[in-house]
Amino acid sequence: MSNQITISDEQIEFLLADVLAWYGYDFTGYSRASLRRRIHRVFGLDKQVSFAEFRYKIINDKSYFKRFVEQITVNVTEMFRDPAFYKTLRNLVLPHFGTYPFIRIWLAGCSTGEEAYSIAIVLKELNLLNKSLIYATDINPIVLEKASQAMFPMSQMKQYSENYISSGGIKDFSSYYSANYSLAKFGDELKSKIIFSTHNLVSDHSFNEFQLILCRNVLIYFDRSLQFNVLQLFDQSLENLGYLALGTKETIDFSPITKKYKRLNTEKIWRKQGERV
Amino acid sequence: MKECKALIIAGSAGSLEVLLKVLPDLRTDMSFPIIIVVHRKQGADFLLADLLSARTKLKVKEVEEKEEIMPKTIYIAPSDYHLLIEKEHTFSLDYSEKVNYSRPSIDVTFQSAAEVYTNKLACLLLSGSNADGVNGLETVTHYKGVALAQDPSTASVSYMPEQAILKVKIAHILKPEDMASYINSLNQPLTVQ
Numbered sequence: 001m002s003n004q005i006t007i008s009d010e011q012i013e014f015l016l017a018d019v020l021a022w023y024g025y026d027f028t029g030y031s032r033a034s035l036r037r038r039i040h041r042v043f044g045l046d047k048q049v050s051f052a053e054f055r056y057k058i059i060n061d062k063s064y065f066k067r068f069v070e071q072i073t074v075n076v077t078e079m080f081r082d083p084a085f086y087k088t089l090r091n092l093v094l095p096h097f098g099t100y101p102f103i104r105i106w107l108a109g110c111s112t113g114e115e116a117y118s119i120a121i122v123l124k125e126l127n128l129l130n131k132s133l134i135y136a137t138d139i140n141p142i143v144l145e146k147a148s149q150a151m152f153p154m155s156q157m158k159q160y161s162e163n164y165i166s167s168g169g170i171k172d173f174s175s176y177y178s179a180n181y182s183l184a185k186f187g188d189e190l191k192s193k194i195i196f197s198t199h200n201l202v203s204d205h206s207f208n209e210f211q212l213i214l215c216r217n218v219l220i221y222f223d224r225s226l227q228f229n230v231l232q233l234f235d236q237s238l239e240n241l242g243y244l245a246l247g248t249k250e251t252i253d254f255s256p257i258t259k260k261y262k263r264l265n266t267e268k269i270w271r272k273q274g275e276r277v
Numbered sequence: 278m279k280e281c282k283a284l285i286i287a288g289s290a291g292s293l294e295v296l297l298k299v300l301p302d303l304r305t306d307m308s309f310p311i312i313i314v315v316h317r318k319q320g321a322d323f324l325l326a327d328l329l330s331a332r333t334k335l336k337v338k339e340v341e342e343k344e345e346i347m348p349k350t351i352y353i354a355p356s357d358y359h360l361l362i363e364k365e366h367t368f369s370l371d372y373s374e375k376v377n378y379s380r381p382s383i384d385v386t387f388q389s390a391a392e393v394y395t396n397k398l399a400c401l402l403l404s405g406s407n408a409d410g411v412n413g414l415e416t417v418t419h420y421k422g423v424a425l426a427q428d429p430s431t432a433s434v435s436y437m438p439e440q441a442i443l444k445v446k447i448a449h450i451l452k453p454e455d456m457a458s459y460i461n462s463l464n465q466p467l468t469v470q
Contacts, residue, residue, distance in 0.1 A: 009364075031343075033361035033389050034371040074373040217372045220342050220358075227343075249342050249355060249370050 007043065011051050012036055015058065022059050025069065025139070026202045029226030035072060042071035070142045074221065078156070079114045080163035081216075082248060087168045088267045090122050093243050097211055103132040106210045106237065108201060109218035110136035113147025113194075118164075119214070120190040121176060125169070129193055135208065137199035144196045150186040152177075157184050201230050206237040213238055216268075217247035231255045240274040278423050281309045281463040282394045283346070283362075287383040287410050288403030289316040291433030293328075295403050295453045300332040300351075302457030307335060307349050308464050314354040314386045316379050316405070326353055342370040354381045361389040377409035387413025396421035399463060401456070403427045405437030414445045425459075428452045 007015075012032070020026050027035065046067075048054040057064050080086050097103045103123075110116050116136040123129040138144050152160075161173035177184040199207070201218065213234050219227045234244055235257040244252070244261065246268045252258050261270035286296065292315050303311075317325065329351065330337035337351045346352070346366045354360040358370040360381050376382035387400050387410060400417045402410045404427055414424040426447045429435035441447060451459055 031361075031363060031369045033363045033369045033393075034359075034373070036392075037361065037371070037385070037389065038373070074371065076372055076374055220370045220372065224343055247372075249358060251341075 005043075005049075005051070007036075007040060007051055009036075011055075012039060015039070015055055018055065018059055019065075019068075023065060024203070025200070027072070029202060029223050029229075030221055031223055034074075034221055038072040038074070042068060045071070066142060070140055073140055074217075075111045075140070075143050077111045077114045077217075078163070079118045079152070079160040080167045080169075081115070081118075083163050083167035085167075085216075085245070085248075085267050085269075086118065086122065086163075087166075088265065088269060089119070089245070090126065090168050092264060093212065093245075093269060094122060094126055094128060096241075097128060097132075098126075100211065101131065103128060103212075104208060104210045105132065105134045105212045105214070106208070107134055107136040108199070108213065108215040108234075110138050110144075110147060110196070111140075112143050112152075113150070113196065114152065114160075115214070115216070116147065116194045116196075117150065117186050117190055120193055121164070121169070122167075123193070124190065125171065129189070132193055134194045135210075136194050136196050138196075139198065139200045139202075141198055144198060148191070148196045150188075150191045151180070151183045152186075154179060154182050154184050201233065202226065206233055208237065209239050210237055211239055211242045212245070213242070214245040215247075216245065217250070219246060219250045228255050231257050235260065235272070238272050240272055242272050243269055244272070245269045278397075278399060278463060280397050281399055281423075282397035283309050283312060283390060283399075284460060284463065285312045285314060285386060285390055285398070285400045286403065287314040287386065287400070288427075289379075289383075289405030289407060289409065289434070289437060291404030293325075294433065295427060295456070296329060297332055298453050299456045299460070300329060300335075302461075303333060303335060304461045304464055305334045305349070306464070309348050310346050311335070311351045311460075312340075312346075312354070312360070312386070312390070313351060314360060314381050314383050316381070316383075316409070317356055329353070340368045340370070342368060344368050354386065356381070359385045361385065362393045364393055366393070377407055379407070379409045383410035384413035388416045391416045391420045391422055394420075394422065398422035399425060401425040401427070401451070402438055402441045404432035404434050406434045408437065408440040410437060411440045411444055414441050414447075418446050423448045425449050425451060427456075 016027050123132050164173045177186045339353045361369040418424050426438040426441045428450050429439045431452050
């Protein structure tokens with residue numbers, strides 16, 4: 001890593017300006033240290049030799065641009081990641097929706113879908129899945145395509161099963177999927193309650209009103225002012241008394257919406273407190 | 278070293294005992310931040326901060342993302358995230374792929390800090406069983422920062438500092454009992470001009 005060509009800060013700004021001008025994707029509010037590392041990484045992975053060529057290819061080759069977006073955004077995720085979080089979701093958040101006629105959940109930055117299926121499993125075990133709909137969105141169409149296949153590597157299932165059990169899961173985790181060579185295929189019942197769709201948190205607007213919004217480990221990639229904008233978007237998209245869930249290291253503290261929200265125990269979950277008079 | 282803007286101490290297996298030994302002897306008026314990146318199991322974060330803060334009067338805290346980096350403070354990289362440094366001297370966290378089977382990866386933090394602090398960065402690699410951190414130290418020296426390693430004969434797992442010494446130009450190879458006085462000697466930013 002240390003011996004390859006270094007792309008300068010100025011060149012990175014050029015590239016971000018190009019990508020915004022040509023494709024309308026705005027990465028200028030992303031934290032630079034991480035973004036820079038991701039750009040260097042794809043540059044090295046694809047054995048690019050010069051910045052000029054790299055830039056030309058991104059601008060002129062639409063399919064390469066898709067790869068570029070897939071590679072510079074982080075798509076690392078797992079099922080029932082942070083089991084304690086899912087336990088709180090199961091025991092303290094989702095039961096509130098028992099009397100609601102219809103439950104709308106927005107999972108923003110869903111990547112390859114592992115969290116969407118995890119939430120669907122918890123809803124099913126609480127007998128809420130039938131009246132629920134999970135809107136799972138991501139900036140990146142390639143990962144959404146993977147997500148909609150409902151297939152994950154078998155090699156991960158042992159870990160996921162352990163996560164599931166420590167999150168309070170009550171069934172045999174393997175009852176949720178069928179083994180298909182090296183892949184585990186999750187049942188259609190879960191999938192039928194998830195809508196996968198592209199949505200760009202930077203530039204797209206609110207598209208519905210939800211009882212629960214989850215966006216975990218996405219805000220860490222944004223600078224403070226973009227974080228505030230996105231939190232405001234969530235606030236506009238959340239019903240009164242709805243819940244907002246962020247990643248372990250993320251917070252709404254210091255943001256303009258913080259006064260309207262009350263934190264739930266130790267997890268990064270906040271409840272909207274209704275309109276103040 | 279003319280001026281130290283940041284010190285990063287990193288390690289894996291066997292590094293905690295060294296930290297516990299070094300911290301009590303550090304000056305409490307440090308003119309730079311000390312950033313600690315150690316490999317460990319997920320979820321033991323508060324424990325580590327508690328353990329270390331019991332050994333020093335310096336402020337010890339786990340990193341919050343986008344937090345401004347201050348002197349006289351010991352920052353601990355949270356488990357299961359990579360820790361990066363922004364140009365404006367704030368922290369960023371990143372949940373991307375593991376590097377050297379590790380998250381946080383020492384290489385990632387060293388490299389990111391080297392780009393920001395260049396020749397005003399010192400990085401110390403302690404005991405450990407893999408080579409995470411070695412490439413990062415190379416980047417640090419590339420930017421004319423100071424690369425330091427624990428004397429492998431004093432390390433409970435010698436592989437990590439050994440690899441560093443083998444592959445990188447190390448400025449000082451330090452025994453745990455000499456580390457505090459070396460670090461304290463970096464603490465004179467205004468007298469040496």
